[in-house]
Amino acid sequence: xxxxxxxxxxxxxxxxxxxxxxxxxxxxxxxxxxxxxxxxxxxxxxxxxxxxxxxxxxxxxxxxxxxxxxxxxxxxxxxxxxxxxxxxxxxxxxxxxxxxxxxxxxxxxxxxxxxxxxxxxxxxxxxxxxxxxxxxxxxxxxxxxxxxxxxxxxxxxxxxxxxxxxxxxxxxxxxxxxxxxxxxxxxxxxxxxxxxxxxxxxxxxxxxxxxxxxxxxxxxxxxxxxxxxxxxxxxxxxxxxxxxxxxxxxxxxx
Amino acid sequence: xxxxxxxxxxxxxxxxxxxxxxxxxxxxxxxxxxxxxxxxxxxxxxxxxxxxxxxxxxxxxxxxxxxxxxxxxxxxxxxxxxxxxxxxxxxxxxxxxxxxxxxxxxxxxxxxxxxxxxxxxxxxxxxxxxxxxxxxxxxxxxxxxxxxxxxxxxxxxxxxxxxxxxxxxxxxxxxxxxxxxxxxxxxxxxxxxxxxxxxxxxxxxxxxxxxxxxxxxxxxxxxxxxxxxxxxxxxxxxxxxxxxxxxxxxxxxxxxxxxxxxxxxxxxxxxxxxxxxxxxxxxxxxx
Numbered sequence: 001x002x003x004x005x006x007x008x009x010x011x012x013x014x015x016x017x018x019x020x021x022x023x024x025x026x027x028x029x030x031x032x033x034x035x036x037x038x039x040x041x042x043x044x045x046x047x048x049x050x051x052x053x054x055x056x057x058x059x060x061x062x063x064x065x066x067x068x069x070x071x072x073x074x075x076x077x078x079x080x081x082x083x084x085x086x087x088x089x090x091x092x093x094x095x096x097x098x099x100x101x102x103x104x105x106x107x108x109x110x111x112x113x114x115x116x117x118x119x120x121x122x123x124x125x126x127x128x129x130x131x132x133x134x135x136x137x138x139x140x141x142x143x144x145x146x147x148x149x150x151x152x153x154x155x156x157x158x159x160x161x162x163x164x165x166x167x168x169x170x171x172x173x174x175x176x177x178x179x180x181x182x183x184x185x186x187x188x189x190x191x192x193x194x195x196x197x198x199x200x201x202x203x204x205x206x207x208x209x210x211x212x213x214x215x216x217x218x219x220x221x222x223x224x225x226x227x228x229x230x231x232x233x234x235x236x237x238x239x240x241x242x243x244x245x246x247x248x249x250x251x252x253x254x
Numbered sequence: 255x256x257x258x259x260x261x262x263x264x265x266x267x268x269x270x271x272x273x274x275x276x277x278x279x280x281x282x283x284x285x286x287x288x289x290x291x292x293x294x295x296x297x298x299x300x301x302x303x304x305x306x307x308x309x310x311x312x313x314x315x316x317x318x319x320x321x322x323x324x325x326x327x328x329x330x331x332x333x334x335x336x337x338x339x340x341x342x343x344x345x346x347x348x349x350x351x352x353x354x355x356x357x358x359x360x361x362x363x364x365x366x367x368x369x370x371x372x373x374x375x376x377x378x379x380x381x382x383x384x385x386x387x388x389x390x391x392x393x394x395x396x397x398x399x400x401x402x403x404x405x406x407x408x409x410x411x412x413x414x415x416x417x418x419x420x421x422x423x424x425x426x427x428x429x430x431x432x433x434x435x436x437x438x439x440x441x442x443x444x445x446x447x448x449x450x451x452x453x454x455x456x457x458x459x460x461x462x463x464x465x466x467x468x469x470x471x472x473x474x475x476x477x478x479x480x481x482x483x484x485x486x487x488x489x490x491x492x493x494x495x496x497x498x499x500x501x502x503x504x505x506x507x508x509x510x511x512x513x514x515x516x517x518x519x520x521x522x523x524x525x526x527x528x529x530x531x532x533x534x535x536x537x538x539x540x541x
Contacts, residue, residue, distance in 0.1 A: 051422060073424045081418060090291060090415050091472045100412050104423035110408035136470040156423060 002065035004029040004160055004191035005050065010059035012045050019045040021214045022059070027193065029064075029159070032186045034206035034222060035195040038235050041212045043195040047162050050193075051079060063160055071160075075104040078153025080146065080163040088138035094148045095133040098123055101156035123155035127181060143174020150181060161185065163194045167201070179205045199226055262495045270389050271381040275487035275505055278448040279457060281396045283483030284403055285441050286462030287475045288434060292414045295459045296346065297331070300353035301435065302442040302454035304330030306360025309376055309443065314367055320395055320443050327439025328432075330356055357451070379450030379502035381491065392447050399440045402433070410434060411472055448487075449502035457483065460509040467516045467523040482512055 005027040012020040020042045027033045035043050048054040049061055052068030063071035071077055078101070101123070102116040112120075124130045127147040132140065137148060146166050153161045163182075167175050179201065182192050186207070194205065202209055202222045209225040211218040211234045218225045218234075262268040289298050308326030309319045330352050337348040364373040375383065384392075403410070409430055412420045417427035438458075445454040465478035490505030497504075521527045 051418070053418070053421065072422055075423055077422050079418055079422050081416070085418075087291070087415065091466065091470050091475055092411075092415060093471070096472070097415075100408075100416070100419060101423070103408070103412060103420075103425065109405055152419070 003027060003062070004031070004064055005033075005193065006060075006062040006065075007046075007049070008060045008062075010049055010056045010061060012042075012049055012054055013057050018214060020049065020056070023212075023214075023216055024059075025210060025216055025219065027191055027208070029191050030186050030189045031207045032182055032192040032194065032205060034202045034209040035193060035212060036197075036199065036202070036209055036225070036234065037195075037212035041234070042214050043212055044164065046212065047079070047164055047193075047195070050160075050162060051077060073104070075156050076158055077160050077162065078156050078158035080149040080153065080161065080166060082164045083142065083145065083169055085164075086137075086145075088145070090137065092137055093134050094129055094137055094140070094151075095120060095124065097137055097148055098133075098151045098155050101152035101154070101158075104156065119155045119157075120151075123151040126154055127151040141174065142170040143177060146170060146174070146178055147181065150178070150185075154185070159190050161190060161192045163192065165195055165197065167196055167198050175201060199231075202226060258496075259492070262492065267382050267384075268491070268495065270384045270386065271501060272488060272491055274384045274389055274392050275381055275448045275491055275501075276484045277392055277396045278445045279461070279483035279487040279505070280480040281399050281403075281441050282445050282454075282457035283461035283465075283480035284400060284476060285437060286458050286460070286483075287465060287472070287479050288410050288414050288462075289438070289458055290462040290466055291472075292434075294434075294438075295455075296349050297334075297435075298438060298458040299455040300330055300334065300349045301327045301438050302446070302458065303353045303360075303451055304356040305439055305442050305446075306357050306376065306451055307363055308360075309446070310360055310363040310367060310373060313369065313373065314363075319391070320440055323443040324436055324439045326356065327435060327442065331435050360451075375450070376446055377451050378500075379446065379448055379453065381448055381501040381505075384447060388447055392444050395440055395444050399437050399444065402437060406430075406433070407476065449505060453502055453506050456506040456509060460506075460513050461486075464509075464513045464516045467513075467520040470522070483509065486512055 003026045005025065007023050007025045009022045009024050010020055011018065011022055023046065035046065037043050045054060049056055050063065050068065052072060061068055063076055066074065098120045099112060099116065102112065102119060103110050106112070106116065124133050127150055129144060129147055129151060132144065137145065140148065150161070166178060170178070175198070182194065182205065186192050196202065206222050208220060209222040210216055211225050211230055213234050218230045289295060305323035305326050308322030312319050312322030333352045334348045337343050337352065338345045367373060409425060412425070413427055413430040420427045420430065441458070442454050445457050449457060461479040461483040462475065464482055465475040468478055469475055486508035487505050490508040491501055493508070494501040494504035516524065518524050518526045
């Protein structure tokens with residue numbers, strides 16, 4: 001059985017800045033993988049290379065054994081954006097947004113067929129947003145917004161879900177609901193990659209964790225990865241080579 | 255009252271003016287829904303001005319106006335991107351530099367082009383002087399543009415809302431964006447017959463913005479914006495007939511007035527509407 005996600009010595013450069021430096025990472029199907037690292041550690045770039053939004057200057061990316069373009073055509077990858085990347089005043093209902101998950105399965109005009117409506121209704125039920133389906137997307141709580149986008153990935157039939165900071169601006173109860181939902185989806189055999197700053201909640205959320213600092217510093221069970229000496233390497237809680245104390249990132253202190 | 259409405263219709267030129275203005279308003283109204291949501295108002299302004307040299311050159315060469323317009327529309331967008339990405343100049347400045355320069359080039363070309371149909375009409379519009387051939391061209395371009403917009407409306411909406419997701423499900427966001435820009439250039443040609451290059455941007459921004467204040471549903475915006483725009487076109491032309499004022503600007507004034515009303519009185523988004531709603535809620539809470 002092929003790995004759900006596979007990066008093989010992937011290097012990504014923006015002009016002369018190296019965002020990812022020889023990253024190799026394999027995640028098996030049905031796992032929740034937490035992606036941890038400070039701002040600028042390359043988490044977003046890692047997502048982008050999985051989505052095919054940036055082209056690695058070296059290395060290969062595979063999703064379920066396919067190159068990213070083929071995986072996208074097959075609708076395998078779903079992306080849940082950070083909250084600040086979304087225009088919450090956009091005049092679409094939750095149902096409209098979830099329906100866009102079906103576009104890859106539709107004809108050129110994207111006119112929904114009964115099968116699409118059923119898939120959307122099922123996805124909404126799965127994330128418990130059926131009653132709110134006709135609300136405008138901005139008229140939701142932070143946690144409900146996240147679940148709406150997860151529902152879009154479910155309706156899409158994606159086998160790989162990428163979530164960029166899904167817990168930012170979300171209260172603890174909603175975080176627990178989303179965590180339970182993601183665990184359920186992994187139970188179905190989907191693979192979930194989540195970038196997060198919430199290190200406390202990582203053991204409940206993830207089967208495995210990756211500590212990223214342009215390279216993979218550690219990859220293993222959340223407990224192994226969250227050991228203080230590992231975090232010190234990733235977050236620079238010690239002293240930088242030039243002698244100045246490194247700034248502590250939010251949520252980094254155990 | 256009937257006489258007041260019927261009197262202008264006795265003139266062929268008024269009929270052609272009404273038809274041209276309504277057709278142009280509907281296309282602009284539909285397109286404006288995406289422009290205001292993507293945040294392309296300035297881009298609409300830029301492209302609608304930048305097509306001028308293309309239109310003049312097409313006139314000189316005897317080619318269709320639309321061809322020159324689309325060519326220069328893309329040229330403008332390309333130059334804006336080039337200046338923004340390869341220098342420290344920010345996007346709004348890049349837009350301002352490129353479109354005013356191209357517009358000026360168009361004005362210079364007009365000043366050296368001997369012509370029978372006054373090319374100045376392209377700048378300020380000449381609704382009352384629209385010929386049957388002009389009207390036919392407007393109708394064909396409008397039908398074409400509208401057909402593409404409506405056929406691909408769901409893709410354009412997804413492009414406006416979440417291009418990353420569009421990419422993730424196998425759509426091509428770059429192609430969708432380029433298609434919208436091409437349609438914008440075509441629409442500019444349609445609309446400049448009605449109100450002229452200078453005021454086209456109003457027709458490309460105001461109807462969509464007004465509809466955005468009136469509904470939370472994009473599908474309804476796509477009905478409200480062209481309906482309002484067409485109503486304003488008719489109202490503006492009638493007003494200009496009886497007040498003996500410039501026609502194109504009256505159409506734009508009508509659109510501006512309707513926007514102001516929506517801004518004030520929209521039930522959910524209007525300034526007054528919101529205040530009344532809050533008062534009702536307070537009363538209900540007190541009772």
